[in-house]
Every structure is written in structure tokens, then in C-alpha cells.
Amino acid sequence: MTTINQTRLYRWIALIVIGLTLIALIVPDLVPTGARAQDDPETPPPSGNVIVVLKTDEEASEFTTASEGVAGVEPEQVYSEVFDGFSATVTQAEAEALADDPRVEAIYPDNVYTQADQLQSTGIDRVQISANPNADIDGVDDVRVNADIAILDTGVSSSTGDLVIAGGTNCVSGGTFTSDGTGHGTHVAGIAAALDNGVGVVGAAPGARVWSVRVLNSSGAGSDSTLICGLDWVAARSSTIDVVNMSIQGSGADGACDSSALHVAICHVVNDAGIPVVVAAGNEAKNASNVVPATYDEVITVSNVADYDGLPGELATSGPGTCGKAYTDDSLSGTSNFGPDIDIAAPGTCILSLTQAGGTTYKSGTSMASPVVAGAAALYKSVNPSASPAGVRAWLLANARAQSSPDGFTGDPDGNAEPLVWFGSAAVATATPTTVPTGAYRLYRSGASPQSAASTYVRDGNLSTIWKTKPMSSGPPAEAWVWVDLSDRKPVGTIRWVFGEYGIGDYFEIEGSNNLITWEFITKRNGKPVGVWQEKTLSKNYRYIRFRFVNKKNRTVLGGLAEVQVWSPGLAPPIGTTPTATPTRTPTVTPTVPADNAYQVTGSIETANSTDSDAVWDNDFGSIWQTNGLTVPTSAYFYVSLGTSKQIGQIRWRYGASGMGDALSLQISNDKVTWTEVYADTNNSAAGVWFEVSPPANTTAKYVRWMYTNPNSDPVIGGVAEVQIYPPGSGGPTSTPTASQTPTATPTESATMEGGEDPTATPSPSVTETASETFTPESTATETHTPEPTATETATETPAETATETATATATEMGGASEAGASAPPTETVPAEATFTATPYVVVGIKRSTNASNGGDAVDHNPDTAWSASDDGSSAIGVLQLDYGTEVTVGAIRILPGEGGLSGTGYVEVSADGETWTRYGTVDRDDPVGAEGWVVVQPEPDLVLPIDARYVRIVYETTGGVTGVGNIAEFEAVP
Numbered sequence: 001m002t003t004i005n006q007t008r009l010y011r012w013i014a015l016i017v018i019g020l021t022l023i024a025l026i027v028p029d030l031v032p033t034g035a036r037a038q039d040d041p042e043t044p045p046p047s048g049n050v051i052v053v054l055k056t057d058e059e060a061s062e063f064t065t066a067s068e069g070v071a072g073v074e075p076e077q078v079y080s081e082v083f084d085g086f087s088a089t090v091t092q093a094e095a096e097a098l099a100d101d102p103r104v105e106a107i108y109p110d111n112v113y114t115q116a117d118q119l120q121s122t123g124i125d126r127v128q129i130s131a132n133p134n135a136d137i138d139g140v141d142d143v144r145v146n147a148d149i150a151i152l153d154t155g156v157s158s159s160t161g162d163l164v165i166a167g168g169t170n171c172v173s174g175g176t177f178t179s180d181g182t183g184h185g186t187h188v189a190g191i192a193a194a195l196d197n198g199v200g201v202v203g204a205a206p207g208a209r210v211w212s213v214r215v216l217n218s219s220g221a222g223s224d225s226t227l228i229c230g231l232d233w234v235a236a237r238s239s240t241i242d243v244v245n246m247s248i249q250g251s252g253a254d255g256a257c258d259s260s261a262l263h264v265a266i267c268h269v270v271n272d273a274g275i276p277v278v279v280a281a282g283n284e285a286k287n288a289s290n291v292v293p294a295t296y297d298e299v300i301t302v303s304n305v306a307d308y309d310g311l312p313g314e315l316a317t318s319g320p321g322t323c324g325k326a327y328t329d330d331s332l333s334g335t336s337n338f339g340p341d342i343d344i345a346a347p348g349t350c351i352l353s354l355t356q357a358g359g360t361t362y363k364s365g366t367s368m369a370s371p372v373v374a375g376a377a378a379l380y381k382s383v384n385p386s387a388s389p390a391g392v393r394a395w396l397l398a399n400a401r402a403q404s405s406p407d408g409f410t411g412d413p414d415g416n417a418e419p420l421v422w423f424g425s426a427a428v429a430t431a432t433p434t435t436v437p438t439g440a441y442r443l444y445r446s447g448a449s450p451q452s453a454a455s456t457y458v459r460d461g462n463l464s465t466i467w468k469t470k471p472m473s474s475g476p477p478a479e480a481w482v483w484v485d486l487s488d489r490k491p492v493g494t495i496r497w498v499f500g501e502y503g504i505g506d507y508f509e510i511e512g513s514n515n516l517i518t519w520e521f522i523t524k525r526n527g528k529p530v531g532v533w534q535e536k537t538l539s540k541n542y543r544y545i546r547f548r549f550v551n552k553k554n555r556t557v558l559g560g561l562a563e564v565q566v567w568s569p570g571l572a573p574p575i576g577t578t579p580t581a582t583p584t585r586t587p588t589v590t591p592t593v594p595a596d597n598a599y600q601v602t603g604s605i606e607t608a609n610s611t612d613s614d615a616v617w618d619n620d621f622g623s624i625w626q627t628n629g630l631t632v633p634t635s636a637y638f639y640v641s642l643g644t645s646k647q648i649g650q651i652r653w654r655y656g657a658s659g660m661g662d663a664l665s666l667q668i669s670n671d672k673v674t675w676t677e678v679y680a681d682t683n684n685s686a687a688g689v690w691f692e693v694s695p696p697a698n699t700t701a702k703y704v705r706w707m708y709t710n711p712n713s714d715p716v717i718g719g720v721a722e723v724q725i726y727p728p729g730s731g732g733p734t735s736t737p738t739a740s741q742t743p744t745a746t747p748t749e750s751a752t753m754e755g756g757e758d759p760t761a762t763p764s765p766s767v768t769e770t771a772s773e774t775f776t777p778e779s780t781a782t783e784t785h786t787p788e789p790t791a792t793e794t795a796t797e798t799p800a801e802t803a804t805e806t807a808t809a810t811a812t813e814m815g816g817a818s819e820a821g822a823s824a825p826p827t828e829t830v831p832a833e834a835t836f837t838a839t840p841y842v843v844v845g846i847k848r849s850t851n852a853s854n855g856g857d858a859v860d861h862n863p864d865t866a867w868s869a870s871d872d873g874s875s876a877i878g879v880l881q882l883d884y885g886t887e888v889t890v891g892a893i894r895i896l897p898g899e900g901g902l903s904g905t906g907y908v909e910v911s912a913d914g915e916t917w918t919r920y921g922t923v924d925r926d927d928p929v930g931a932e933g934w935v936v937v938q939p940e941p942d943l944v945l946p947i948d949a950r951y952v953r954i955v956y957e958t959t960g961g962v963t964g965v966g967n968i969a970e971f972e973a974v975p
Contacts, residue, residue: 047095049110051225051261053085054103073098077171077225081235081273082265087225108261110225111250125310126330126347127372129204132379132423132517137206141197144207147242147378149192150275151371152230153185154220156212157356162200163189168212171229172222180356181218187363188247190354192371192378201353201360204375204423205382211241216248224262231265238273242381243392245374246299247367249282252292254341254672256602256643263296270298272474276389278302278374280366287339287414289671295341297603297641300377300393303418304336304348304369305409312407323350323362331411336366340416340639340672343393344400344608345409346372373421383517386479390450390612395516396421397608398447398628419608440496440565440572444487445628449480450612454623454656458497458547458564459484463531466500468559470620476551480558483546486566489514492542493569493845496535499527500562508549512542519546527560539569539845539883570844570885598724602643606636613638616653616723621688624656626718632710633717639705640723645670647700649728651678651693656721661685663709663717666693668701675705682711685719697728840972845883851958852878858971863933866898868966871958878965881953882973887912889975891946893920893937895954896970901925904965906956908937910949918947923954934970946975 073094075086087110090098098104129135136143148166158165158178163186168177180186189203189210196206215230216222227248234241252260257267269275281303282291294301306327308316316329326349327334333349348369355361377392384391400419401407408420446455451472457465469480486492492512499505505527511519522545523536545566549558565572606613606625610633615623617640627633648668655661666679679693704725708717846855851872857865858880869878893908902925909917921937929935939945952973956965 044092045095045099045107046109047090047092049087049089049223049225050095051085051087051108051110051228052098052104053083053106053108053261053264055105077229079228079232079265081232082228082268083261085261087228106258106261108224110223111262126305126307126312127376127421127423129202129375129423135196135204135206135379135423137196137202139196139198141195141207144195145193145205145378145382146208147205147382148209148211148240149189149205149374149378150211150213150230150234150241150244151185151189151192152213152215152227152234152244152246152248153180153188154182154216154218155180155185155214156189156210157183157186157354159356159358160186160190160194160200160354161358162194162197162354164193164195164207164209166209166211168214169230169233170214171226171233172214172217175214175218177212177214179214179218182216182220183356183361184220184247184363184367185212185214185216186356187353187361188245188367188371190360191351191368192245192375194354204372205378208375208378208382211237222248224260227262228265231269234275235265235269235273238275241275242385243374243377244269244275244277245371246277246279246293247365247370249280249294249366250292251290252295253290254292254295254297254641257298259643260292262292266293266296267298270389274388276300276377276392278370278377280304280370281342282337283333283335283365283367284337285335286337287673288337288341289339289673291337291341294337297341297605298389300373300396301341301343302348302366302370302373302421303338303342303345304333304364304366305345305420306331306333306349307347307409308350312409314410319350320352320362323364328411330409332409332413333364333366334411336369338412338414338416340414340605342416342418343605344373344396344421345369345403345418346421348372376421376423379423380517383519386449388450390614394447394612399516400608402609402631440567441486441490443484443564443566445485446483447485447611448482449477450614451477452480452482452559453620454615455482455484458482458561461563463498463500463562465562466559467561468501468504469557470618471556476554476556477558479548479550481546481548482559482561483513483516483544484564484566486543486545489541489543491569492538492540492545492566494535494537494565494567494572495522495545496533496565496567496572497547497561498533498563499530499560501560502527502530504555504557504560505549506555507552508547510536511546511548512540513544513546514542516544519548530562535572537572539847569883598726599642599646601640601723601725603641604638605641606638609633610636610638610718613640616640616720619722621654621656621721623721624718625720626657626660627716632713632715635707635709636717637705637707638720639669639672639703640725641703642701642725645700645702646725647698647728648695648704648725650726651695651704652690652724652726653706653720654690654722655685655687655719657719658687659685660714660717660719661708662714663711665707665709667705667707668695668699669703669705670701672703675707687719687721840974841884841888843882844885847879847881847883847953849877849879852880852966855880858968861970863896863898863969866967866969867971868898868903868964868968869956869958870963870965871961876957876959878956878958879953880966880968880971881951882971883914884950884952884973887948887950888973889946890949890952890973891975893952893971893973894934895923895937895968895972896934897929898967898969900967901929902927902935903967904956904962906954906966908952908954910947911951911953912949914951917953918943918949920947920952949973 073088073090075088077087079085095107098107129137155177156165157180165178170177190201192203193205193208193210194201194203196202213230213233215226234244257263266277270277277299279293279299279301281288281294281301288294288301293299308319308325308329312330314329319325346369348366349364350362351368352360352362376396380392380395381387399422401422402419403409403412403417443459446459448455448467452469453467455467457467467482469477495510507526509524510522512522513519522538547561551558601617604613604617610627611625613625615625616638625638627636662685663682665677667675667677669675678695706720710717843859848855849869852869853867855867858867867880890910905924907922908920910920911917919940921939923937927935958965
């Protein structure tokens with residue numbers, strides 16, 4: 001339950017009629033006629049239709065006749081989740097009696113909402129929904145998005161046959177939650193979640209479960225009490241509902257969470273229940289600062305882009321169907337609201353969706369744009385079910401397309417360039433690195449779950465900085481994660497990590513992704529003692545690597561990760577026993593920000609190209625706000641809200657990273673529209689130092705903004721760790737912080753290796769072995785075939801140093817026709833007792849079938865260990881495959897049999913790409929053995945040597961109960 005920490009409050013707002021359009025056109029003459037008075041016993045409380053908020057621990061159901069005059073007040077709607085309270089119709093005398101009751105916290109008018117007619121229009125291909133692998137749009141209803149969307153609207157009709165309606169509630173009189181008198185709620189639901197079944201339309205999150213929360217009646221009218229009823233119902237199902245969509249608007253102002261009953265409810269749903277709320281900006285072509293709930297900082301507010309052809313570039317000359325073309329293609333709709341309250345844009349003009357009676361129709365407005373974003377949020381939540389509202393917002397903004405990009409749009413009349421939501425599988429491209437690292441891959445950026453330390457700690461080359469979650473007032477975290485970005489999709493051979501704190505990372509999974517949406521499982525591990533490097537070898541291409549911790553032991557904090565490294569195949573050196581620095585078991589205590597007499601910050605907002613601005617008021621010098629590194633920024637800002645307009649005596653801020661904040665304009669505002677600069681500087685980015693500005697006397701402001709520009713084209717700007725705002729005469733903080741702050745280190749291009757090794761030195765290769773579930777056997781002897789091994793399990797082997805081996809070959813002629821059968825000069829004849837003096841090529845990776853033993857036994861230069869395969873029912877063949885990392889020139893292939901000799905008959909193949917294979921020769925237990933005990937594989941008669949190949953493998957049939965084929969002690973290719 002949300003607690004309103006105020007003394008007894010008498011609130012009054014003259015009853016207003018608010019056109020809360022189900023975002024099409026708001027009725028223009030519905031405007032507020034008064035303002036709420038606080039702590040003013042001279043002002044009478046509202047009467048008529050009211051909402052009564054009770055104090056903490058007062059149950060609405062138990063609120064009866066507390067005093068004379070209250071008798072006869074009967075609750076109409078009872079609320080228990082977003083707050084304890086009820087709605088009722090009261091006389092003025094009853095209102096006065098309620099106001100005098102010590103259990104009453106506040107009385108609000110029950111404002112009225114209505115729906116007006118909507119515009120008509122189309123097309124959401126524009127944001128690449130079909131390219132998102134989680135949407136799986138192919139016209140076949142075989143995969144449904146595993147998420148739940150609550151549609152707070154006019155109801156969602158059950159007659160369409162194109163929606164999964166999981167349930168709902170009816171908060172208005174008449175009808176049910178599956179009746180929709182206007183068609184608005186059904187149309188919105190179709191945009192968000194219509195099935196991908198080849199008929200009708202397809203939604204942004206196809207097949208997501210829809211919960212119809214009917215808060216507007218069959219005429220499109222509702223009130224605060226009905227909206228709060230719906231939000232109360234949603235909050236009670238926080239374990240089920242993933243996203244809320246409110247394509248609703250009305251008149252009102254922003255403020256602290258207790259500024260209105262509706263705001264109290266929304267704050268609870270977002271902040272306490274943890275459910276993101278997506279809302280429409282409104283359709284009056286005005287600044288949204290006086291539109292609710294669009295102006296609330298807690299919601300994700302969506303503007304409307306007109307697109308008629310599903311393509312960027314302003315190419316369309318007319319709209320589809322009967323839409324017409326009222327606005328320029330790929331521009332902000334002429335009716336869409338705008339301003340700094342807008343977070344993101346989506347197509348909302350000429351959108352084809354469902355009708356309440358079945359069939360489809362076109363509609364337009366920010367009502368249609370909002371469910372596109374709600375669908376995107378549902379897709380993200382389907383893959384990241386524990387993501388917080390802040391995490392959902394961050395993902396939406398990180399993957400959105402900038403207005404100025406080729407995929408963007410024009411016509412935005414303000415300086416708040418909200419980006420276009422984007423569903424495509426790839427994230428925004430990063431800048432090309434200026435240098436190539438010689439050691440581990442450079443980690444260009446990183447991200448972490450909310451309420452955790454800076455993600456940069458795992459890539460700053462400093463083992464004493466530790467990433468972990470922060471203690472939360474809501475209780476232990478269910479899970480937490482941190483990811484690193486290689487800047488582009490790259491081959492990953494080894495992932496390494498080391499803990500700096502023991503005992504809080506007892507279960508975690510490592511995952512890979514190329515889009516920050518779909519994550520593939522790599523391995524699961526347990527936490528290890530401090531300073532002990534761990535690794536996982538693999539052979540896959542990824543851009544992002546994520547460590548996701550699950551709180552199975554209900555710990556207060558999770559994580560403890562000190563550093564992460566990602567290496568390309570074959571480059572990771574052997575793990576040393578001592579890291580470059582000794583991490584501390586006891587993490588450094590986070591300094592407490594001395595804000596004992598500072599104003600309380602109530603919220604913050606940041607530009608789409610930057611990280612979470614909560615970092616600047618979380619009392620943690622280790623977390624910072626900065627741009628996200630996706631592109632070189634021209635500007636970025638964040639602002640903080642004080643809840644109401646207050647006199648400003650002093651503004652202070654502190655950087656957590658140096659060299660990133662060299663062009664600052666410090667600004668204040670009361671409406672987020674008009675900003676006044678109170679300070680400007682181009683040399684203020686030293687870390688660990690408090691900067692102070694005192695505005696002119698009698699300066700008042702509700703919002704303070706830090707606006708940064710980028711005159712030097714730096715890749716990242718910002719770096720603010722904490723801000724404070726003080727009233728006049730306070731003299732700033734009452735004490736000076738005693739802890740000094742060490743700036744976050746800038747990551748080096750070459751990661752320092754453990755054991756004090758030089759990262760530029762040529763590393764000794766590690767051998768990667770992968771057990772593969774599937775190899776396709778070849779029934780007849782042909783020159784080429786294309787089995788596709790699937791890597792499922794990885795182990796690490798380290799070969800001994802390469803040494804020159806001498807072996808005697810059997811007498812054979814290695815020559816004949818070319819692969820294509822054309823005449824070719826014969827290769828050199830090797831006498832029976834010829835000596836091989838060439839050094840064998842170094843193996844950097846191994847694959848084996850799951851029915852085979854450790855492949856490392858065949859490359860460890862130890863004749864006492866041997867590789868073999870058997871029929872265990874998992875595969876028809878046994879395979880051992882060697883990877884040399886790059887193409888090498890193969891002059892001969894030789895095998896050292898294990899004790900007792902070779903077993904069975906196998907064939908050897910070579911490949912340049914791992915897909916197309918050429919038969920090299922056959923190996924049999926009766927093949928002659930040279931003087932040094934080696935068997936030289938006899939090439940096929942028509943094979944010309946030498947031959948270029950990256951991969952060499954040997955294959956044995958293992959069906960019919962075959963056991964122990966192979967018995968290969970060493971397997972080598974030589975020039």
C-alpha cells in the first residue's frame with residue numbers, strides 16, 4: 001500500500017470535466033476550473049463524487065460511522081492495493097465530517113473522463129516488428145509471446161477471434177469486461193497483441209495474453225474512481241501482469257506522487273508493484289505538460305508518427321485504404337502532443353486493427369501509438385520477466401531509432417527529440433573502434449539491472465571495484481544481471497571472470513545475445529572464492545555477454561563480480577594463479593551523500609541516448625549518469641524534480657568520472673517548457689569534487705536540468721554521480737563528506753591479464769573442446785559432404801609446447817588427379833622410411849560427438865592417453881574434429897595409435913569452412929606403422945597435396961553395438 005507521509009490534509013480541487021480521450025481528439029472545452037488546496041482548513045473539502053484516501057493501516061472495509069454526520073456514507077468502489085480508500089457520493093456536511101475524521105488522509109474530487117471520436121489511418125511495419133525474432137511473425141500461430149498486457153480502456157470484445165483474452169474486470173456500470181461499446185479498447189488490444197494466424201491483423205506482441213480492464217463505459221466515459229479501480233485490480237495481480245497500456249488522456253498537471261488520487265495509484269503500480277505503464281501523449285498538438293497521465297514522470301509517454309507505407313524516407317503519396325494522407329509521411333502527426341514529457345514515438349496514424357464486432361478498421365491517434373510501445377515492452381518482458389519498469393524503459397530507449405537517423409522522422413516542434421520505437425533484431429550501431437586490441441576484446445560498453453552498482457566495474461581493469469546489487473527496501477532481489485558489449489557480432493572463444501566478493505554469487509548463468517532481446521544459454525555456474533579466475537570456452541558469435549544471477553538463497557544482495565574478459569578463439573592465454581591485483585573481500589563502504597538538509601528529489605528523467613538518471617540521486621557516488629555510447633552524442637541532459645516549485649538557494653553536483661562533462665548548461669524550470677540558464681561552464685569535469693552554484697535571490701523552480709553539449713565530439717559525455725539542491729539560507733550540507741571518491745577508470749583497449757602477463761605478448765593457445773550432439777554420417781564414400789555439428793558442451797585442454805616430431809612414413813605415392821578429376825602433376829613420392837621434420841600445426845579447438853571420449857587426449861602429446869568412440873545410442877557415428885583457427889597448408893596427416901593399436905575403420909576429412917568437407921583418406925587398424933609408431937593417412941588417389949584446410953576430422957561408424965573404435969593417442973596435420 002502506498003503511504004502518504006503528510007499531516008492530515010484537506011484537499012480541494014473544483015470538480016472539472018476532463019476530456020480523457022482514448023487518444024484521438026480530446027474534447028477541447030473540458031478544462032480544470034480550480035486548483036487543489038493543501039493543509040488549508042479554511043477551504044471546504046470537495047463534496048459530491050469524491051475519492052477518500054485513508055491513512056496507513058486504516059482499512060476501507062472497516063471504515064464505518066466514525067462521527068456524527070458520516071452515517072450513511074456508503075463506499076461505491078473500495079481500493080486496497082494502490083492505497084486504502086474508497087469512492088462515494090457525499091453531501092457537503094458528510095465531506096466536512098470525513099475531513100475531520102482522524103483516519104482520513106485526503107479527499108479528492110472524482111474527476112470525469114470522456115471519449116471523443118477518433119481519426120482514421122495505418123501501418124506498423126515501419127518499426128520492424130516482423131524482424132524481431134521473439135515476435136516470430138510468419139502467418140502461423142505457432143509461437144505466442146509469453147507476456148500479459150492489461151488494457152485499461154473501454155473493454156476488449158471477445159467476438160474478434162484474433163485475441164487471447166485471459167480475463168479482466170469491469171469497473172463501470174453495465175456490460176462486462178468483454179463488451180466494448182466504442183470499439184476503442186478492442187482496436188488498441190489488436191495493435192498490442194493480435195494473433196499471428198494469417199487472418200485479420202497481427203499485433204506488436206503476437207498472442208500475448210490480454211487482460212481487459214474496463215474503466216470507460218459504452219460511451220467512452222469514466223472517472224478517476226473507475227481508472228483507480230482498474231489500477232487497483234492490476235496492482236493486486238502484479239505477479240501476473242507485465243505491462244499496462246492506458247490510451248487515455250485528461251487535463252491536469254505533474255507533481256509529486258500524492259498530487260492526485262490517480263497519480264498515487266499510478267506511482268504504486270510502477271514503483272511498488274513493478275509494472276511499467278505505457279500511456280498516450282494526447283492529440284491536441286500541444287505541450288503534454290498539462291495532460292495526465294502523460295505528464296507523469298513514472299509512465300512511458302508515446303507520441304504519434306504518421307507513416308503510410310511502412311518505410312522511412314517520406315516516400316508515400318497517399319494513405320492505405322480509406323485513410324487518406326492528412327500529414328507528411330514519416331513525420332510527427334499534426335495532432336500529436338509533444339514536449340519534454342514525451343519519452344518515445346511510434347506509428348499511430350492509419351493503423352489497421354480489430355473492431356468489436358469482428359473484422360478490421362483504420363484508426364489514428366496517440367491511442368494507436370501507445371499499444372505499439374506496450375507490445376514492445378511485452379516482448380522484452382517475455383524474455384526478461386524480472387525486468388523492472390526502469391529496465392523496460394532503458395531497453396526501449398536503447399534500441400529506439402533517433403529522429404535524425406535514416407529510420408527516424410521529422411516535424412517534431414520542440415527540442416525534445418524522442419526516438420522512434422524499434423523492434424528490429426539489431427541494436428543501434430556503435431562507432432567503429434579506432435584501434436584493434438591485441439589481447440582480449442575491448443568491452444565498449446555495459447549495462448546492469450536497476451538498483452545495482454555501476455556496470456563499468458566489470459570492465460575497468462580494476463579488481464578492487466565490484467559489481468553487485470544494492471540493498472532494497474522492497475526486499476531481496478529475485479535476480480540481477482550485468483552485460484558487456486563487444487561493439488559488433490564477433491567470434492567468442494573464451495569468457496573469463498573473477499569475483500571480488502565471495503558468497504553472493506552462488507548461482508548464475510552466462511548468456512549470449514546479438515540484440516539484447518534474445519539471450520542464449522551458454523553455461524551455469526556457482527560463485528568462486530575471491531581472486532580465482534574462471535572461464536568457459538565455446539565457439540559461437542555474439543555481441544553481448546550477460547551474467548545473470550538468480551537469488552535461490554534469498555540473499556540481501558547478489559553479484560560480487562570484479563572483472564570480465566572475452567577472448568576470440570585461440571587467443572586466451574593459460575589462466576594464471578594470481579590476478580593482477582588482489583581484490584578485497586570486504587567491499588569499500590559507499591560514502592553517504594550529506595543531504596540532510598537538502599530538498600528531497602522526487603523523480604528524474606533523462607534523454608534517450610543516456611543511462612538511468614536515478615544514478616544522480618541514489619546516494620551512491622559509484623553510480624553515474626552518462627550517455628550510452630551507442631553513437632557520438634551532440635547533446636544529452638537529465639533533470640530532477642522537486643515535486644513542487646521551491647525556492648532555490650544552492651545547487652550542487654559531483655562527477656564520478658573525469659573528462660566527460662566539459663560543456664554544461666545548468667537550467668531551471670517550473671513547467672519543463674521554459675528553461676532558464678543559471679550557470680554555464682566548459683571546464684567542470686573533475687571527478688570527486690563538489691561544484692556549487694547559488695542562483696539569484698528569490699529564484700524558484702520545480703525542475704533542475706543538467707544540459708551537456710559535445711564540442712569535442714567525445715564518444716561519451718556526462719559522468720554525473722550525485723546532485724543536491726538546497727533551500728536559501730541553508731548554507732549547503734551541514735558536513736563535508738569524509739570519504740574520497742575515486743573516479744571510474746576508463747577501460748583500456750587491451751585487458752590486463754592475470755598473473756602480471758603482458759597483454760600484448762603472443763599468448764599460448766588454449767584448446768577448446770566441444771561435445772557435439774549431432775553429426776550426420778555418410779553412407780557412401782564421396783568427395784564431399786556437409787554435416788553440421790551442434791556445440792553443446794565445452795571443456796578446456798592446454799597442449800604442451802609444440803616440439804619437432806620425427807616420424808617414418810610408409811612407402812606410398814601421394815599424387816594423382818585433382819578433385820575435379822582433371823589431370824595434375826603427381827605429388828612427390830615419400831619413401832617408406834622417410835623422416836618428417838615439419839612441426840605439426842597447433843590445434844586451437846576441438847569438437848567431438850557425445851558418444852566419444854575426451855578429444856584433448858589426441859592432442860596432448862601424451863602417448864598414454866587416447867581418444868575413442870562407442871555406440872551409446874546418442875549418435876550413429878563417432879567424430880573427432882580439430883580446428884587450427886585459420887587455413888593451413890596440409891601436406892600430410894598422421895595418427896599415433898594408442899596401446900593395442902587402432903580400432904575399427906574410419907575416414908579422414910578436411911574443410912576450409914567447417915561446412916563443406918573433402919575426403920582425405922581412410923584409416924584402418926591394419927594400416928602399416930612407421931618406425932616411430934605413427935600411421936600416415938593415405939590420401940585418396942585423386943587428391944592433390946598439399947591442400948589448404950582449417951579443419952581436420954576423423955569419423956567412425958558406431959552403430960550396432962560398436963565399442964572403442966579409434967584408440968587414437970595423437971592426431972596431427974603437418975605442412
